[in-house]
Amino acid sequence: xxxxxxxxxxxxxxxxxxxxxxxxxxxxxxxxxxxKFLDDLLLPRDFKDFVKNRKRDIGHDIYIFEIELKDTxxxxxxxxIRRRILDFKELKDKLVKEEKKGxxxxxxxxxxxxxxxxxxxxxxxxxxxxxxTELSKCDSLRMESxxxxxxxxxxxxxxxxxxxxxxxxxxxxxTGGRYKENICQVYCGxxxxxxxxxxxxLTDDGIVYTVNSQSTKIREMLLFDQSFQFLTGRKDTGTxxxxxxxxxxxxxxxxxxxxxxxxxxxxxxxxVVANSPYTSVNRFFSYAxxxxxxxxxxCKWYITAEHYFPDVCAAIENA
Numbered sequence: 001x002x003x004x005x006x007x008x009x010x011x012x013x014x015x016x017x018x019x020x021x022x023x024x025x026x027x028x029x030x031x032x033x034x035x036k037f038l039d040d041l042l043l044p045r046d047f048k049d050f051v052k053n054r055k056r057d058i059g060h061d062i063y064i065f066e067i068e069l070k071d072t073x074x075x076x077x078x079x080x081i082r083r084r085i086l087d088f089k090e091l092k093d094k095l096v097k098e099e100k101k102g103x104x105x106x107x108x109x110x111x112x113x114x115x116x117x118x119x120x121x122x123x124x125x126x127x128x129x130x131x132x133t134e135l136s137k138c139d140s141l142r143m144e145s146x147x148x149x150x151x152x153x154x155x156x157x158x159x160x161x162x163x164x165x166x167x168x169x170x171x172x173x174x175t176g177g178r179y180k181e182n183i184c185q186v187y188c189g190x191x192x193x194x195x196x197x198x199x200x201x202l203t204d205d206g207i208v209y210t211v212n213s214q215s216t217k218i219r220e221m222l223l224f225d226q227s228f229q230f231l232t233g234r235k236d237t238g239t240x241x242x243x244x245x246x247x248x249x250x251x252x253x254x255x256x257x258x259x260x261x262x263x264x265x266x267x268x269x270x271x272v273v274a275n276s277p278y279t280s281v282n283r284f285f286s287y288a289x290x291x292x293x294x295x296x297x298x299c300k301w302y303i304t305a306e307h308y309f310p311d312v313c314a315a316i317e318n319a
Contacts, residue, residue, distance in 0.1 A: 022069055022070065022071050022142070023069075023070045023071075024067070024068070024069060024136040024142070024152070025067075025068040025070070025136075026065055026066070026067065026068075026129055026132050026133045026136060027065075027066035027067070027068055027078070028066045029063065029064060029065045029066065029125055029128075029129050030063075030064050030125070031061050031062070031063050031064070031121045031122065031124070031125045032061065032062045032064065033060075033061060033062075033121075034055050034058050034059065034060065034061070034062065035055075037058075037062040037082075038051060038052060038055075038263075041263065041266075041267040041270075042267055042270040042271055042274065043263070043266055043267060043270060044232060044266070044270070046232075046233060047232040047233055047266060050233055050240070051259070051263055054240075054259060057258070057259040057260075058084075058259060058260050058263070059084040059085070059086060059260065060121075061084070061085075061121045061124070062082055062083075062084060063082070063083050063084065063085075063124070063125055063128055064080055064081070064082050064083075065080065065081055065083065065128075065129065065132060066078060066079070066080050067079055067080070067081060067152050067153075069154065077159075077165070079153070079165065081151075081152060081153055082264055083128075083151075084260060085118060085124065085128070087151070088112070088128060088131070089112070091147060091148070091151045092112045094147035095109055095141070095145065095147055095148070096109075097147075098144075098145055098146070098147060103144050103145065103146075104138075104140050104141050104144050104145050105140040109135075109138065109141070110131055110134035110135060110138070112131060113127040113128070113131065135148055136152075146212075146213065146214065149213060150169070150170070150213050153167065153168040153169055154168070154213070155168055155199055155201065155210075155213035155214070156213065156214055156215065156216045157199075157201050157208060157210060157213075157216065157218065158216075159201075159203060160203075160205070163203045163204060163205050164203060164204045164275075165201065165202070165203050166202045166203065166204070166268040166269075166271060166272055167201075167202045167264065167265060167268035168199070168200065168201045168202070168213070169199070169200060169261070169265075170197055170198070170199055170200070170257070171197075171198060171200045171209075171243075171254045171255065171256060171265065172195040172196065172197055172198070172254065172255040172256075172257075173195070173196050173197075173198045173200075173209060173252065173253070173254055173255075174194070174195055174196075174252075174253035174254070174255070175194045175195075175196065177250050177251040177252050177253060178249065178250045195255060198210065198211065198219070199211070199212050199213045199215070200254070202265075202268055202269065202272060203272075204224070204272055204275060204276035204277070204278070205223060205224065205276075205278065206221055206222050206223040206224050206278075207221070207222050207224075207245065207252075208220070208221045208222075220250075222245065222247045222249065222250060222252060223247070223278070224247070224272070224276055224278045224279050225247075225248065225278055225279065225287040226278075226279060226280070226281060226282075226285075226287065227246075227247070227248055228245075228246065228247055228273065228278075228279050229245075229246040230243060230244060230245050230246065230266075230269055230273075231243070231244040231246070232244075232262075232266055237253065237255075238253075239255055240259065240262070241255055241256040241257070241258060241259055241261070241262040242254065242255050242256075242262075243255070243256070243262065243265060243266060243269070245269075277289035
């Protein structure tokens, strides 16, 4: 067996084991009109004005679902996802493709509501919640499906304790953009302009991407600091669904699949900039905030080595 194939199988087995121990709960949900949806978002003014003139590209109503993931170790994670009826229909088509490929069992799939039943927004919300809840209880789908977990924004990328995950999902990433590149990298990034599909995870620490949601091999991580900036819009990114992240190490060009996804990502990035302790001005102009006394990363100063070795010995004994 090839080394790469063995690694993929071990990662897939670990993924299945983690899924079998999880409990997925669909919590509170709500429906918003496009106007209400846009008013609640934290978007740059220029981008918000641009979006309001293109409401037809977004859709009619936005459905918001609270997802709760709980494993056997009693670790919980709560977050919200925003979806349209179009997104649910795309999920249904992907599940059908997985069924045809033999990835999931056909008779375990719940029936998707008919178009004639999806007329009233409040009634649609009830039907979509029932559909999503039935999917989360389907054992074959929870163990084997990739499309379902992509839909609820869950991946194998671990989130460090104390960090907040704001959003996950697929984005197209443009090659190049690093400040130190060789001739080949400059040629591929500037001349070829290749766009690669990558799974992106956004936390208050930084942004991480991998090849897909099942991979644990992080291709790159860009950490946030006070100099972090992001650009949106056709003028600055070359496309109406583009997002450009500017960090001390790279200028990363990203592109969403549609305007709705771009809005969702820009809102998440704006919230990170507003809430992350690394993007604000800290004491002594440090990139890191002042730690709390009960923080796991608490530091201790040693003026001399008198108390250093006893503390090392105590730490080793308690390990």
